[in-house]
Amino acid sequence: MRKNSIKNTRINGEVQRELSRIISREIKDPRIAPMTSVVDAVVTSDLKQCKAYISVLGNDEEKEETMKGLNSAVGYIRRELAHSINLRNTPEITFILDDSIEYGVNMSKKIDELNHGSEKAKTIAITGHIHPDGDCIGSCLALKQYILDNYSGKKVDVYLESISTEFRFLSHAQEIITESKDDESYDLFFVLDCGSEDRYEPFATMVRCAKTLIGIDHHISNDGFGDFYKIDPQASATCEVLCQIFEEDKISKECAQCLYTGIVHDTGVFKHSNTTRKTMEYAGMLLEKGVSTTKIIDETFYQKTFVQNQLLGKALLKSQLYADGQIIISNLSEQDFEELHASTSDSDGIIDQLRITKGVEAAIFLYP
Numbered sequence: 355m356r357k358n359s360i361k362n363t364r365i366n367g368e369v370q371r372e373l374s375r376i377i378s379r380e381i382k383d384p385r386i387a388p389m390t391s392v393v394d395a396v397v398t399s400d401l402k403q404c405k406a407y408i409s410v411l412g413n414d415e416e417k418e419e420t421m422k423g424l425n426s427a428v429g430y431i432r433r434e435l436a437h438s439i440n441l442r443n444t445p446e447i448t449f450i451l452d453d454s455i456e457y458g459v460n461m462s463k464k465i466d467e468l469n470h471g472s473e474k475a476k477t478i479a480i481t482g483h484i485h486p487d488g489d490c491i492g493s494c495l496a497l498k499q500y501i502l503d504n505y506s507g508k509k510v511d512v513y514l515e516s517i518s519t520e521f522r523f524l525s526h527a528q529e530i531i532t533e534s535k536d537d538e539s540y541d542l543f544f545v546l547d548c549g550s551e552d553r554y555e556p557f558a559t560m561v562r563c564a565k566t567l568i569g570i571d572h573h574i575s576n577d578g579f580g581d582f583y584k585i586d587p588q589a590s591a592t593c594e595v596l597c598q599i600f601e602e603d604k605i606s607k608e609c610a611q612c613l614y615t616g617i618v619h620d621t622g623v624f625k626h627s628n629t630t631r632k633t634m635e636y637a638g639m640l641l642e643k644g645v646s647t648t649k650i651i652d653e654t655f656y657q658k659t660f661v662q663n664q665l666l667g668k669a670l671l672k673s674q675l676y677a678d679g680q681i682i683i684s685n686l687s688e689q690d691f692e693e694l695h696a697s698t699s700d701s702d703g704i705i706d707q708l709r710i711t712k713g714v715e716a717a718i719f720l721y722p
Contacts, residue, residue, distance in 0.1 A: 362397065362399060363627055365397050365401075365441070366394075366395050366396060366397055367395075368439055369395040369397055369404060369406075369435065369439065369445075370392050370394060370395035370406075372434075372435055372438050372439055373392045373395060373406055373431065373435065373447075374391065374392045375438075376431050376434045376435065376438075377390060377392065377424070377431070378390075380430075380431075380434060381423070381424075381427050381430075381431070383423040383426070383427060384423075385419040385420060385422055385423035386419075386420050386423040386424065387410050387411070387412045387416045387417075387419070387420045389410065389411035389412060390408060390409070390410050390420055391408070391409050392406055392407070392408060392409075393407045393408070393409045393452050394406075394407040394452070394574075394587055394588060395407070396574070397445050398445070400443070401441055401442060401443040401444075401445055402443055402445055402446065403445050403446055403448070404445035404446065404447050404448070405448050405450055406447055406448065406449050406450065407450050407451075407452035408420070408421070408424065408449050408450065408451055408452060409451075409452050410451065417451060421449060421451055424449045425449060428447055428449070431447060432444055432445075432446070432447055435447075475508070475541035475542040475565075475566070476507065476508060476509060476541055477508075477509045477511075477540045477541045477542070478501060478508055478509065478510045478511070478540060478541065478542045478543075478544070479510075479511050479512075479513060479538075479540040479542070479543045479544070479560065479564065480494045480497055480498055480510065480511070480512045480513070480543075480544045480546065481494070481512070481513040481514060481543070481544070481545055481546070481554050481557045481560075481561065482494050482514055482545070482546045482547045482548060482554065482592075483547055483548035483553040483554055484515055484553060484554065484555065484556065485515065485698050485699065485701075486514045486515060486517055486699075487619060487620075487702055488521070488615050488616055488618065488619025488620065488654060488655070488702070489547055489591040489592050489593055489616035489617070489619050489620040490514070490546065490547040490548075490592070490616075491514065491517050491521050491524065491527070491612075491615070491616070492521075492524070492591075492593050492612045492613060492614075492615040492616025492617075492619070493546045493547055493570070493591070493592040493593045493595075493596055493612070493613075493616050494512045494514060494530075494544075494546055494547075495512060495524050495525055495526050495527060495530075495612040496593060496596055496609050496612035496613045496616070497544060497546065497570075497596060498510045498512050498525075498526050499525050499526060499606065499608050499609040499612060500596075500600055500604070500605065500606075500609050503604065503606050503608075503609060504604050511529075511531055511540075512526065512529065512530050512531065513530070513531050513532075513534065513556075513557045513560070514530050514531075514532065515532060515556060515698075515699075516532055516697060516699060517530060517699060518699040518700065518702055519659075520653055520654045520657065521615070521654060523649070523653075524611060524612050524615060525608035525609070525611065525612060534556055534557050534559060534560055535560065536559045536560060536563075538560060538563075539560075539563045539564065539565070540560070540563075540564045540565070541564070541565050541566065542564065542565065542566045542567075542568065543560070543561050543564035543566070543567050543568070544568050544569075544570065545561060545567065545568070545569045545570075545579075545580065546569075546570050546571065546592050547570075547571055547572075547573075547592040548571065548573075548576075549569070549571055549573055549575060549576025549577065549578075549579065549585075550576075550579075566581050566582075567579070567580035567581050567582075568580055568581065568582045568583065568584075569582075569583035569584070569585070570583070570584050570585075570592060570595055570596065570599070571583075571584075571585050571592055571595070572585070572586055572587060572588075572589040572590070572591055572592050572594065572595050572620075573585075573587070574587035584598075584599065586598065588630070588632075589632075589633075590617060590620055590621045590626075590628040590629055590630065590633045591616045591617045591619070591620035591621065591628075592616060592620075593612070593613045593614075593615070593616030593617050593620070594616075594617055594632070594633055594636055596613060597613060597636040597639070597640075602639060605640075605643060606643070607643050607644045607645065609643075610640040610643035610644070610645050611645050611646065611650065613636075613640055614637065614640040614641075614645045614647070614650055615650050615654060617633065617636065617637055617640075618650055618651055618654070618655055619654070619655060621633060622706060623651055623655055624637070655703075658703070659700070661694050661695065661696050661700055662696075662700045662701075662702075662703070664694050664696075665686065665690070665691075665694055665696050665700050665701055665704070666703070666704055666707060668686060668690055668694075669684045669685075669686055669701075669704045669707075669708070669719065670684070670707065670708075672684050672685060672686070673708060673711075675711075675714075679713040679714065680713065680714060680715045680716065681714065681715065681716045681717075681718070682708050682709075682711050682714045682716075682717050682718070683717075683718045683719075683720075684704070684708055684718075684719050684720070685719070685720035685721065686701065686704075686719075686720075686721045686722075687722070688722045691721075691722070698721060698722065701719075701721055704719055705717055705719045
């Protein structure tokens, strides 16, 4: 797990803002659609390359023409960027079409349609990635709670591998199903916090059998899949993406508890560099719903069982430094877990402890 550079995050934000300004105000090419926006910019650490993710609200022809217009103006855009941002190198710009905003709009409508006659989804399933962490668990349970709170007559099931005991106070956590029901076919299936089938492999057969599939995620590696998807790499957590989708006045205290838990865990209690102003604004909104911050932060993030501490100790003792202390790697075997009568869910948080080692830029933790 690589630590995000605060400097790179700042540069990405500045480049995104300047590209948005240049494209909307300086480029007069009629091929570029009016509803064109720069949803993200990712600049390499050596400042030589920049991937600019472009969203175009329009039909396929408008999208194609917009990309042609941008690519023909890339030289001018790069020169303007050099004038407006003081960088030692001005990166080569690659424009990439990103449909996440359009899909997100359609997906929000899809959720709203759940309670109308035009949408026949009566059975709904939700799953997330293997070895579920706080964000995965929180997002799955938050979505279930939101649907049950606001849409009547729906059967909603959550499928996850076994979760750690500290998360079982969350709403509907006791109802999580841990075994796949391959003969069950759902009208609608949500896949949260992961972007490839191998990450939700225990329930992949069920996902493939669903009539409609929706994906929601915040990982930049997710290329998007399903009938609809919403991916926001700028969001700190999948729970933050759900905050974007849900109507604030329809979020109950129980739903807020789940959302807050996910954000707390994926931001390391708001100390990782993925914590943004928007993250804090959503957290503030959730606090106003009456969430128990002490219980969530102390009991699910900091507090560890004796077995979890023993497992952490083994991982720290087996860790090794590489690349002049910039990379730390550790691993735990099946035998390590068996000796301590521990499950893989007890390893949650080990990667964070490895990551905060002084001088370390990247941490790798391997386990079965």
